[in-house]
Amino acid sequence: MHQLSKKLSHRIPFRLHGLPVSSVFHPTRSIFFVSTKKTIRVYDLLKQKLIKKLETGLREVSSIAIHPAGDNVIVGSREGKLCWFDMDLSSKPYRILKCHPKDITNVAFHRSYPLFASCSDDGTAYVFHGMVYSDLNQNPLIVPLEILRGHTSSNGRGVMDCKFHPRQPWLFTAGADSTIKLFCH
Template structure:
């Protein structure tokens, strides 16, 4: 169940009305921040935080934060991101990606990456594809309609893949 958090959030508008600003005070250092496609929600990941507070979902318009998990499952959380059209949250640990339904508050799917350490992930704007970068020099491509194992594993890098991305309009993906 989702609960209130120990983090404090203040949301306000700047004097020059350039837009809303959120100031967060977190228990531990935040390693990842990802926005929802609609722009009112964002998720933060603090891998060293205790219990389930390593993943927090914040609503900017209400200056409200919630903890979607009571405890951390499957090891230290590395990354989290929202599905662009469905109420799903993708949570990556070192080797697996779990997909949670935020309304029903249950695990939908567990993706098996087959890698040692996930460094980055990006979901396509349609929500059908997910690419994952790993520290063991791979880019893993999941077709979310096909199953829990990778559609393709690309092994063309000589060093760790630190970042992956989809092009906004064209059918392209990139890794670095």
């Protein structure tokens, strides 16, 4: 861990149990999410301790994304399943969606709209409405919106990555067919 302002480097004081697959920082706090093939470990970097261990129940995790509010996590898997975790609710998935027939390569949240997406080796990207309420008694609302097609498979690979535009409800996808596509509705 590096601190640029003080020109210091520290060794992270926790050990991973398995090979890291993906990692992401919390959008507002000093929390670090690291996913291995089976679990996601949530670390507090200031206190230097493990906060939570999320049990996915998946065969192999491929990607992870954090909601802009920071209390919800989506996880993509190599078996085509998408898990939604509500960090306040449980360490088990709130909802598991089997949406892709092949591996999910990436998942992404939109910064300001209640949207999230997943892309897969099947050449499609799925866009979902994912509304998170400020009332803690109300569960998140997850509604599938659109299946985006447009990439062709190349050597068994389809859509490699997906990212949302920072301000518009547009989704960019990058495919193994060497094209980048912009989807807007």
